[in-house]
Amino acid sequence: MSNAANLTFSQPTRHMTQETHHDYTGSKLGMWIFLVTEMLLFGGLFLVYAVYRYMHPADFHNAAQDLNVFIGTVNTCILLTSSLTMALSIATLQKGQRQAAVWLLLTTILLGIIFLVNKYFEWTAKIHHGIYPNSAEMLRFPQGEILFFGLYYVMTGLHGVHVVAGVVLLSIMVNVIRRKPCDVHVFGAASPGPAGVRRLTLTDATGHEMWTSEGIGELIDSVSVVVNYRPSEGRMRPQDYVALENCGLYWHLVDIIWIFLFPLFYLIT
Amino acid sequence: MTAAVIAAAPREPSYLAYRGRYSGILGWIFSLDHKRIGVMYLIAQAVFFLVGASLGVTMRLQLMRPDNHLVQPQVYNALFTLHGVIMIFLFVIPSLSASFGNFFLPILIGAKDVSFPKLNLMSWYLFMIGAVVALMSLFTGNGPPDTGWTFYVPYSIRTSTNVVMGLTGVFIIGFSSILTGLNFITTVHRLRAPGMSWFRMPLFVWALYATAWIQVLATPILGITLALVVVERLAGVGIFDPAKGGDPILYQHLFWIYSHPAVYIMILPAMGAITEIIPTFSHRTIFGYKAIAMSSMAIALLGSLVWGHHMFVSGQSDVADITFSLLTFLVAIPSAVKVFNWTATLYKGSIVLEAPMLYALSFIFLFSIGGLTGLMQGALAVDVHLHDTAFIVGHFHYVMFGGTGFGFFAALHYWFPKMFGRSYSDKVARLAWGILFVGFNTLYFPFLILGWLGMPRRYYTYSFPQFASLEMLSTVGSWILVTGILLMVGNFLHAALKGARAEDNPWGGVTLDWKIPSPPPLENFEQIPVITQGPYDGFEGQAPR
Amino acid sequence: MKRDDMNADHQHHEHPAISYGKFVGVWLALLMLTALTVAASGLQLHVVGVVTAACVATLKTLLVLYIFMHLMYEERIFKIALAVGVATLAVFIALTFADFPFR
Numbered sequence: 043m044s045n046a047a048n049l050t051f052s053q054p055t056r057h058m059t060q061e062t063h064h065d066y067t068g069s070k071l072g073m074w075i076f077l078v079t080e081m082l083l084f085g086g087l088f089l090v091y092a093v094y095r096y097m098h099p100a101d102f103h104n105a106a107q108d109l110n111v112f113i114g115t116v117n118t119c120i121l122l123t124s125s126l127t128m129a130l131s132i133a134t135l136q137k138g139q140r141q142a143a144v145w146l147l148l149t150t151i152l153l154g155i156i157f158l159v160n161k162y163f164e165w166t167a168k169i170h171h172g173i174y175p176n177s178a179e180m181l182r183f184p185q186g187e188i189l190f191f192g193l194y195y196v197m198t199g200l201h202g203v204h205v206v207a208g209v210v211l212l213s214i215m216v217n218v219i220r221r222k223p224c225d226v227h228v229f230g231a232a233s234p235g236p237a238g239v240r241r242l243t244l245t246d247a248t249g250h251e252m253w254t255s256e257g258i259g260e261l262i263d264s265v266s267v268v269v270n271y272r273p274s275e276g277r278m279r280p281q282d283y284v285a286l287e288n289c290g291l292y293w294h295l296v297d298i299i300w301i302f303l304f305p306l307f308y309l310i311t
Numbered sequence: 312m313t314a315a316v317i318a319a320a321p322r323e324p325s326y327l328a329y330r331g332r333y334s335g336i337l338g339w340i341f342s343l344d345h346k347r348i349g350v351m352y353l354i355a356q357a358v359f360f361l362v363g364a365s366l367g368v369t370m371r372l373q374l375m376r377p378d379n380h381l382v383q384p385q386v387y388n389a390l391f392t393l394h395g396v397i398m399i400f401l402f403v404i405p406s407l408s409a410s411f412g413n414f415f416l417p418i419l420i421g422a423k424d425v426s427f428p429k430l431n432l433m434s435w436y437l438f439m440i441g442a443v444v445a446l447m448s449l450f451t452g453n454g455p456p457d458t459g460w461t462f463y464v465p466y467s468i469r470t471s472t473n474v475v476m477g478l479t480g481v482f483i484i485g486f487s488s489i490l491t492g493l494n495f496i497t498t499v500h501r502l503r504a505p506g507m508s509w510f511r512m513p514l515f516v517w518a519l520y521a522t523a524w525i526q527v528l529a530t531p532i533l534g535i536t537l538a539l540v541v542v543e544r545l546a547g548v549g550i551f552d553p554a555k556g557g558d559p560i561l562y563q564h565l566f567w568i569y570s571h572p573a574v575y576i577m578i579l580p581a582m583g584a585i586t587e588i589i590p591t592f593s594h595r596t597i598f599g600y601k602a603i604a605m606s607s608m609a610i611a612l613l614g615s616l617v618w619g620h621h622m623f624v625s626g627q628s629d630v631a632d633i634t635f636s637l638l639t640f641l642v643a644i645p646s647a648v649k650v651f652n653w654t655a656t657l658y659k660g661s662i663v664l665e666a667p668m669l670y671a672l673s674f675i676f677l678f679s680i681g682g683l684t685g686l687m688q689g690a691l692a693v694d695v696h697l698h699d700t701a702f703i704v705g706h707f708h709y710v711m712f713g714g715t716g717f718g719f720f721a722a723l724h725y726w727f728p729k730m731f732g733r734s735y736s737d738k739v740a741r742l743a744w745g746i747l748f749v750g751f752n753t754l755y756f757p758f759l760i761l762g763w764l765g766m767p768r769r770y771y772t773y774s775f776p777q778f779a780s781l782e783m784l785s786t787v788g789s790w791i792l793v794t795g796i797l798l799m800v801g802n803f804l805h806a807a808l809k810g811a812r813a814e815d816n817p818w819g820g821v822t823l824d825w826k827i828p829s830p831p832p833l834e835n836f837e838q839i840p841v842i843t844q845g846p847y848d849g850f851e852g853q854a855p856r
Numbered sequence: 857m858k859r860d861d862m863n864a865d866h867q868h869h870e871h872p873a874i875s876y877g878k879f880v881g882v883w884l885a886l887l888m889l890t891a892l893t894v895a896a897s898g899l900q901l902h903v904v905g906v907v908t909a910a911c912v913a914t915l916k917t918l919l920v921l922y923i924f925m926h927l928m929y930e931e932r933i934f935k936i937a938l939a940v941g942v943a944t945l946a947v948f949i950a951l952t953f954a955d956f957p958f959r
């Protein structure tokens with residue numbers, strides 16, 4: 043494994059490596075903090091919802107009857123299932139089963155798209171009935187109902203934007219895990235040392251020699267070696283799947299937000 | 312400490328001299344080095360500060376005499392909006408956190424960089440894009456926004472000016488602020504050097520850490536609120552529109568849920584820098600380390616609970632008025648804890664009054680005025696009289712400029728030799744400080760009196776002759792202040808171009824930043840230091856704790 | 857390369873893999889809870905209905921957080937960060953409600 047490899051000149055030399063550090067826990071911590079900010083972003087809307095529902099309980103109750111509980115329930119199940127396939131995709135990748143991981147990820151993306159299509163039909167049906175912000179029809183509603191539908195469009199809309207972002211993110215990940223996990227280490231070695239026969243040696247962590255170069259002529263004063271790392275099944279390092287794990291965290295968060303949106307809009311009849 | 316080892320090692324090229332894949336300007340704008348990113352923030356902030364300051368000076372010219380018509384009324388509305396937006400969102404919110412925080416946070420905890428260098432660079436880009444978008448609102452659409460920096464509804468959804476673009480700019484800047492906070496929290500948790508326990512972190516780091524939490528927790532609320540105003544303007548959803556049942560006071564709640572804690576985003580890092588400067592120039596370890604560290608966290612916590620004090624006359628309920636008034640008085644406690652600890656650190660110290668220390672001491676003085684006038688407004692009955700008067704403007708300029716601004720200048724004088732490896736003229740720096748300090752008080756103290764006498768804020772002009780002399784005095788103060796600022800800027804520019812080489816430790820500081828070369832090498836440390844004592848132990852004649 | 861090594865092993869801990877069966881079990885539980893909350897809403901329970909809906913949503917969230925998002929295996933700081941976020945939001949909502957009900 044290249045991250046345990048050592049590149050040295052056979053003679054004393056100063057060698058430089060490309061600094062790469064993989065703080066597995068650190069990158070997940072960063073992602074979780076980001077999720078907290080996302081939660082507060084939606085939190086502001088939940089606050090608005092709470093205030094207006096408190097002020098217009100009857101209107102909210104009436105307006106919610108216009109929403110289709112069946113479509114809402116189906117969409118909930120779709121998102122929950124996509125969370126399952128997402129979690130499984132990570133689990134399979136951790137074991138190095140890249141093929142399975144890709145398929146599960148594609149399923150997740152597909153479920154996300156189905157969710158969006160349902161959402162699209164739901165919205166267009168509403169708009170068809172003249173229920174959309176600032177429509178002549180809606181301006182005749184009691185104020186609480188205007189607020190309910192305003193919040194409905196804003197909150198499910200923002201959630202939809204997050205689903206779209208998730209779908210894009212996961213599509214990128216499909217590409218990443220199909221090509222990767224693989225990373226490239228570039229070792230640059232410069233030897234100002236005395237002329238003579240110089241060789242480059244690649245050793246593993248135990249000092250065992252893995253590769254030695256041909257003799258390097260005295261006119262050459264710096265060499266760079268590129269090592270490609272491709273883990274095999276069962277030999278995955280955390281940094282090989284942390285990106286997918288973080289995307290998964292994002293996807294689950296989008297699911298959690300829907301878990302709250304669903305009862306708040308569909309089930310308060 | 313490993314000071315000897317670090318100093319004895321052969322010198323790596325400094326971060327300024329380092330040649331990476333790109334050179335010249337590209338070597339800066341594509342650099343992932345936290346130090347270069349910090350310097351880029353510093354330059355951008357300095358430019359925005361000067362732009363904001365010139366808008367402010369223009370406003371002072373307009374208010375210099377009664378019934379003055381130097382600018383059009385609509386221009387005046389745009390002036391105070393832009394002065395506010397630029398100063399708040401482009402100077403004091405990134406404040407010391409983005410510039411000095413980026414530069415010194417990793418150094419002070421013994422790390423080579425922040426946790427996410429790429430994200431860090433992205434934050435800078437977002438900041439610049441946001442700034443450009445916000446400034447573009449000046450020149451496009453139906454003229455610059457005229458809502459004030461608070462964007463209060465319903466006016467902000469009714470006015471025909473270019474509010475959407477201004478809001479979009481602020482939204483993007485907010486996102487940049489969130490990412491910086493996220494980066495700093497992760498860095499503090501993950502990249503402290505071996506032996507750098509939580510209570511061995513320098514107090515500037517504690518302040519940045521507390522600030523980062525506020526950035527992460529409060530900024531999203533601002534983001535969604537501004538987004539709602541944009542949606543309101545574009546689609547007429549009705550959430551804040553009273554004609555459709557929306558409640559404008561709810562907007563005020565949401566806005567201040569962010570914008571009061573934002574005051575602490577602005578002031579906490581400055582307090583942190585002051586806490587670094589005072590021990591160094593008193594040659595004495597800090598008094599009450601844990602109290603200061605915890606007061607930073609307490610300010611972050613309590614500061615999130617007091618937003619309603621901006622709304623005492625808005626029509627919110629009496630219960631809310633009383634609750635928020637009480638909580639507002641509580642938040643004074645941790646701030647006072649800091650002030651007492653700073654003064655206790657000075658006690659029996661060997662105080663050296665060099666420029667950074669002068670700024671630090673005047674910070675304490677000006678911030679105390681700002682804080683105490685804040686308490687006056689926190690009292691319900693008094694606030695009814697003071698609300699929306701020049702008193703408020705005076706108060707927050709004492710906090711924002713006397714606090715954050717002077718803290719920024721203090722940090723700049725303190726760390727300039729470290730950051731750029733050059734010394735500035737101490738004589739000029741002290742002279743500039745004197746002019747600035749006099750100018751500042753001549754400019755802003757009259758605001759407090761004028762407000763008390765009833766001069767409203769944001770008024771284009773006034774007709775009462777009894778305000779004339781104080782308004783005039785204030786305008787003269789603005790000229791003195793500008794002289795001081797220009798002298799200070801000139802001093803730094805001269806130092807950057809022609810200054811003498813600075814020593815590694817010109818002030819005799821003991822924190823990690825003073826144990827590496829000036830300017831620091833690319834990776835800060837030859838070897839990651841191992842920390843064995845508290846951050847302020849090791850002043851001469853001081854036994855370590 | 858030494859340096860690289862040190863960073864790579866920088867005190868991370870890989871948590872034990874969660875079995876596929878457990879994920880599927882959680883998924884079934886989530887679907888069942890959804891059915892429960894929909895059924896309960898049909899019964900017109902008023903206050904009890906609101907409480908049920910809130911409890912079910914919270915329970916579902918905890919399942920997703922702890923199992924799907926591996927939170928149960930993460931370090932304490934992850935849970936603290938999340939708890940701080942939830943508490944902050946709760947305080948924001950609570951203090952705003954010092955206003956509206958008392959107008």
Ligand SMILES: [Cu+2]
Nearest residue numbers: 571618620621
């Ligand atoms: Cu405030």
